[in-house]
Amino acid sequence: MNREPKKSTLAIQFVIAVCIALYILFPFFLVVINSFKYNTAISEDPIGFKGASFEQFISNLDGVVNNDHFKFWNAFGTSAIITVISLVLLAMFGGMAAWVICRNNKKAWANVIYFIFIASMIIPFQVVMLPLISTFRDVGKFINISMLQSIPGIIFAYCGFGGAMTVFILNGFIKGIPFELEEAAYIDGCLPEQVFFRIIFPMLKPVIMTVTILNGMWIWNDFLLPSLMLGLNGEVKTLPVAVQAFVGSYVKDWSMILTAALLAIIPMIVVFLIGQKQIVQGMVDGAIK
Amino acid sequence: MNILSPVRRITSYVCLLAGIVMFVASLYMDITGVKNDARGTLLVVGVLLIIAGLYFFPTLKHHRTIINILFLFPLLFTFAVTVIIPLLLGIYYSFTDWNGIKMTKMVGFENYAKMFNQPAFIWSILLTFLFVVFNMILVNLVGFLLALLCTTKIKGLGFFRASYFLPNLIGGIVLGYIWQFIFANVVTEIFNQPWSWLANSNTAFMAIIIVYIWQYAGYIMLIYITGLTTVPRDVLEASAIDGANAIQTLFKIKIPMIASTITICTFLTLTSAFKQFDVNLALTGGKGSIPDFMGKYLSNGTEMIALNIYTTAINDRSYSLGQAKAVLFFIILATVSIIQVRISNKKEVEM
Structure with a gap:
């Protein structure tokens, strides 16, 4: 627009923006400040700096990190392994499946598979969760490898649940890649798998970024699936499950709970600060497509 | 690499044969109830060998089809086990007296x-x-x-x-x-x-x-x-x-x-x-x-x-x-x- 907004309007807008930011960030401030306090100090003054000390923070941290129900490093490691492996597998398997579906889109079977994937996105997790657990228990018994209290089992489940969305987004992208590119490679004597891994897959980089961010946010924060599969008192726990188990074991000891919450949100915030632009872009792209 | 080369041919047959033997053996153990801790590993390795055997299968005509199947398999398999089968089972269980582990009888619309x-x-x-x-x-x-x-x-x-x-x-x-x-x-x-x-x-x-x-x-x-x-x-x-x-x-x-x-x-x-x-x-x-x-x-x-x-x-x-x-x-x-x-x-x- 060629007319500049008035200074006073800008000032008002700025003040409003600051106020909203303060409101939105206030809970984060509370988490940080109160993890520096002892429990009685929190109940006396939950907002201010009174009673906050670095020594208390260290002692809170010590109490949380080594707690039997929380075991921060174990939970963090489990969550990281599950998230990373699931994301890599989803990107690869999703790319492979989407490519095959896309390049056979004149054939009925490919359309049927695609339709089932799309339709399945409407299925809420609640309707499959109970039979899922029993199916996994039976399969685990059958193959004699535990599928329930194990990391591979959860990764398997995430590949199944994330598959539909991944194929959907990747398919939309692959459609736009000109087929001539592949044809040239076939004429040069490439096999289909070579065409995929050498030509198509590298081209998928930006859209794989999008699905990785979407799936990553979901898998890292997911509570219901791991809590059902791993159980709250199991050996293996993801971070959200560990938080839930920890809170369940401490009745309203807020200094401990908030320190645990702080530990649980730090990894996500660090990742966000590093890849802010990509994350925002990925979240928006995923919604629009 | 030539798809019909003897190396591929032999690899394919060996993998397929070994894979099928392992697969059948583990199924046999499971059905007959022989207690053997290795049966799960055997099954998984068997399936992987069959996949490898299929991949190396010496055919020009059907190589594309095989690749299509192999590329779709991982996602479709996990998807079927985690979403489709539980969904169908779930709808079925909602008409039974299922207790999370087993069911004894159909109850019609009683739950509803x-x-x-x-x-x-x-x-x-x-x-x-x-x-x-x-x-x-x-x-x-x-x-x-x-x-x-x-x-x-x-x-x-x-x-x-x-x-x-x-x-x-x-x-x-x-x-x-x-x-x-x-x-x-x-x-x-x-x-x-x-x-x-x-x-x-x-x-x-x-x-x-x-x-x-x-x-x-x-x-x-x-x-x-x-x-x-x-x-x-x-x-x-x-x-x-x-x-x-x-x-x-x-x-x-x-x-x-x-x-x-x-x-x-x-x-x-x-x-x-x-x-x-x-x-x-x-x-x-x-x-x-x-x-x-x-x-x-x-x-x-x-x-x-x-x-x-x-x-x-x-x-x-x-x-x-x-x-x-x-x-x-x-x-x-x-x-x-x-x-x-x-x-x-x-x-x-x-x-």
Whole structure:
């Protein structure tokens, strides 16, 4: 627009923006400040700096990190392994499946598979969760490898649940890649798998970024699936499950709970600060497509 | 490498043979009940060998088909085991007396009849609908206003956008506990109230809505920002020249031009509000007393349908009943989504 907004309007807008930011960030401030306090100090003054000390923070941290129900490093490691492996597998398997579906889109079977994937996105997790657990228990018994209290089992489940969305987004992208590119490679004597891994897959980089961010946010924060599969008192726990188990074991000891919450949100915030632009872009792209 | 080379041929046959032998052997062990700890490994290795054998299979004509199958297999297999089979089993189990491990008989529509005789469940459904309606309006409104604010020319836009989006990064469980603390300790302190919002069903329900908006509005804002930035500059300039004020520009140009964005956001808020579980569990646990609903006292005043399904199955151990509720939940969600998509499609055509 060629007319500049008035200074006073800008000032008002700025003040409003600051106020909203303060409101939105206030809970984060509370988490940080109160993890520096002892429990009685929190109940006396939950907002201010009174009673906050670095020594208390260290002692809170010590109490949380080594707690039997929380075991921060174990939970963090489990969550990281599950998230990373699931994301890599989803990107690869999703790319492979989407490519095959896309390049056979004149054939009925490919359309049927695609339709089932799309339709399945409407299925809420609640309707499959109970039979899922029993199916996994039976399969685990059958193959004699535990599928329930194990990391591979959860990764398997995430590949199944994330598959539909991944194929959907990747398919939309692959459609736009000109087929001539592949044809040239076939004429040069490439096999289909070579065409995929050498030509198509590298081209998928930006859209794989999008699905990785979407799936990553979901898998890292997911509570219901791991809590059902791993159980709250199991050996293996993801971070959200560990938080839930920890809170369940401490009745309203807020200094401990908030320190645990702080530990649980730090990894996500660090990742966000590093890849802010990509994350925002990925979240928006995923919604629009 | 030549696809018909002898090396590939031999590798293929060896892999296929070994794979099939291992596969059959492990199945045999399983069916006959021979206790052997290696049978799972044997099965997995067998399947992998069969896949390798298929991949190396010396055929020019069918190599493409084989690749198609192998490329689709991993995702379709996991998808079938985690989604399709449990879905079909789940629908089947909802007509039985399934207890989470085994079933003895079919009971017809008994589970469905039972759940409609539970005032607590009816309450959950009504509450969920109320929650969905509130959130669809409020989250969209707040998200849109934030987006308008974040497309002005104020300084520090990057910071504001990032901080508004920040709550969306954090999982519902952690969020729920943080806000439980805020409502129980901080809000009471600030407003000098003796009682917590979470102690009363009505205010606790409002608390859930507030937390949900806090978490979700930033995400919706991002999508609206993208929509608003696609409104062509020359259209805005033309309206400015014609003397349109800010409010006219907003209602006559911006909002009609981002109709498709509004559709996306309504759909997102609708489905996610329906499925709300984590915050509900961590913030109130569904507790809250309702003195009289359909002639009964309820203690699940803030329990929405997703949490109700969970507590029915996991806490009360009524698996088949919980499953029947889940099937109903699925039907409601599917119907609402389809209607919603239909309506928005029609609107867009009219535009």
